[in-house]
Amino acid sequence: MTDIEYAPAPETVPVEIAARYGLFIDGHFVAPRSGKYRVTTNPATEQPLTEVAEANAKDVDLAVASARKALKPWMKLSASARAQFLFRIARRIQERSRELAVLETLDSGKPIKESRDDDLPLVAQHFFHHAGWCDKLAYAFPGAKLEPVGVCGQVIPWNFPLLMLAWKIAPALACGNTVVLKPAETTPLTALRLAEIFDECGLPPGVVNIITGGPEAGKALIAHDGLDKVAFTGSTEVGKAIAATLAGTGRKLTLELGGKSPHIIFADAAIDQAIEGVVSGIWFNQGEVCCAGSRLFVEERILHTFIERLKARMQTLRVGDPMDKNTDVGAINSKEQLERIQHFIKLGAAEGATQFECGGALPTKGYFCRPCLFTNVQPSHTIAREEIFGPVLSVMSFRTPEEAIQRANNTNYGLSAGVWTEKGAKALEMAARLKAGVIWLNTFNRFDPSAPFGGYRESGFGREGGRQGLRAYLKVDGR
Numbered sequence: 001m002t003d004i005e006y007a008p009a010p011e012t013v014p015v016e017i018a019a020r021y022g023l024f025i026d027g028h029f030v031a032p033r034s035g036k037y038r039v040t041t042n043p044a045t046e047q048p049l050t051e052v053a054e055a056n057a058k059d060v061d062l063a064v065a066s067a068r069k070a071l072k073p074w075m076k077l078s079a080s081a082r083a084q085f086l087f088r089i090a091r092r093i094q095e096r097s098r099e100l101a102v103l104e105t106l107d108s109g110k111p112i113k114e115s116r117d118d119d120l121p122l123v124a125q126h127f128f129h130h131a132g133w134c135d136k137l138a139y140a141f142p143g144a145k146l147e148p149v150g151v152c153g154q155v156i157p158w159n160f161p162l163l164m165l166a167w168k169i170a171p172a173l174a175c176g177n178t179v180v181l182k183p184a185e186t187t188p189l190t191a192l193r194l195a196e197i198f199d200e201c202g203l204p205p206g207v208v209n210i211i212t213g214g215p216e217a218g219k220a221l222i223a224h225d226g227l228d229k230v231a232f233t234g235s236t237e238v239g240k241a242i243a244a245t246l247a248g249t250g251r252k253l254t255l256e257l258g259g260k261s262p263h264i265i266f267a268d269a270a271i272d273q274a275i276e277g278v279v280s281g282i283w284f285n286q287g288e289v290c291c292a293g294s295r296l297f298v299e300e301r302i303l304h305t306f307i308e309r310l311k312a313r314m315q316t317l318r319v320g321d322p323m324d325k326n327t328d329v330g331a332i333n334s335k336e337q338l339e340r341i342q343h344f345i346k347l348g349a350a351e352g353a354t355q356f357e358c359g360g361a362l363p364t365k366g367y368f369c370r371p372c373l374f375t376n377v378q379p380s381h382t383i384a385r386e387e388i389f390g391p392v393l394s395v396m397s398f399r400t401p402e403e404a405i406q407r408a409n410n411t412n413y414g415l416s417a418g419v420w421t422e423k424g425a426k427a428l429e430m431a432a433r434l435k436a437g438v439i440w441l442n443t444f445n446r447f448d449p450s451a452p453f454g455g456y457r458e459s460g461f462g463r464e465g466g467r468q469g470l471r472a473y474l475k476v477d478g479r
Contacts, residue, residue: 080134080135100193114330137174149229152227158184180227181209182217236257236258242255257290257455258387259455260294261294261416263418264418277444292389317358319368338368341391344392355372369390372393379396384396404430413457
């Protein structure tokens with residue numbers, strides 16, 4: 001069989017990017033009080049895209065004050081009127097989805113087909129879904145007295161910039177809150193573009209404020225005493241620091257943190273489908289996914305066959321230009337993240353695991369990493385314990401369901417898990433005993449706005465999505 005040659009098929013939708021972006025405060029783009037700007041770079045080319053404002057504590061003060069001023073009018077607005085705004089935003093996202101997808105890929109490095117076909121439809125769905133809840137909150141919590149929490153500070157990561165924004169802003173607005181959101185410093189562009197959409201849709205000034213910048217801006221926002229709630233998605237280390245900062249303040253907090261998720265394959269599973277599930281579980285979005293199935297557990301009697309077929313499937317993955325519609329694995333988001341991934345790959349080999357990676361030349365420019373897997377991995381190995389946040393899979397085996405449960409739960413995390421088996425009773429038994437917030441059966445990395453998402457232990461607390469996600473943005477009976 002000869003290798004298939006794919007002609008380059010770059011996305012051609014033109015996207016305008018300004019030379020410089022300010023902060024979105026009180027319905028306007030304004031220059032930062034700091035006077036500083038940060039260059040945001042295309043990770044696939046290492047070329048600068050634009051300059052983005054660096055907020056400081058004074059900018060955060062202005063954004064929080066704007067959100068506070070807008071809170072009472074937004075709370076008093078009828079539920080159906082709030083729903084109209086959210087429906088309008090959702091429709092405009094759909095209308096501009098190709099533009100937003102291109103911007104997301106340029107800024108983050110993820111393949112255009114993932115931005116276009118996976119992320120953007122879900123972004124619109126979250127606004128549609130929560131628009132529908134605006135006038136139905138009383139049915140979500142029957143008999144309870146409901147109030148908005150108030151002013152919400154939200155900090156989102158760089159792996160799913162626009163989707164994480166939707167997960168946080170949509171329920172907050174549906175419940176009558178106002179927002180100050182800070183995107184990650186390496187991926188601010190789609191949040192700023194969405195600010196333009198908010199303005200197009202007539203969202204009242206101050207209801208959503210977007211401040212950009214690095215750790216200084218994030219720390220100032222998290223610690224601001226004008227907030228009523230903080231929502232954070234990111235690393236466990238930073239999440240712990242945020243929890244310490246907010247301890248004793250009385251402010252509500254939800255944290256969605258890291259993971260080291262188990263992916264369990266039984267011998268009776270549909271092997272071809274399971275292999276595709278593993279591919280999606282670890283190499284989707286370059287493995288830069290908090291719930292990535294980075295620990296693969298395969299029943300011992302099919303281990304060799306499964307791994308050989310998985311290796312063959314790996315060789316078909318196309319690594320390269322994220323703007324090429326044929327690309328499966330794009331660029332790592334930053335040089336720092338690539339160096340972190342490379343550190344763990346070297347550590348895996350040094351600790352005695354056996355590495356296998358897909359072939360093919362990598363682009364000479366940009367931050368690229370070949371998808372790889374490690375066999376002969378022991379539970380004590382660093383690559384089996386620590387979150388890598390990259391396209392690195394650790395493979396282990398098990399003999400019995402009891403051993404699979406014990407090994408899967410042997411982690412400080414508890415975000416997600418996956419199980420593949422043809423036996424329904426076995427699947428339900430495994431799901432009941434796995435210590436994870438989200439458990440997929442015969443699939444992986446499937447998301448829906450009506451389903452709650454979140455973890456336990458060092459993967460955080462609180463839920464986003466579904467009825468449970470609304471609870472985080474409401475005072476129910478005064479609490």
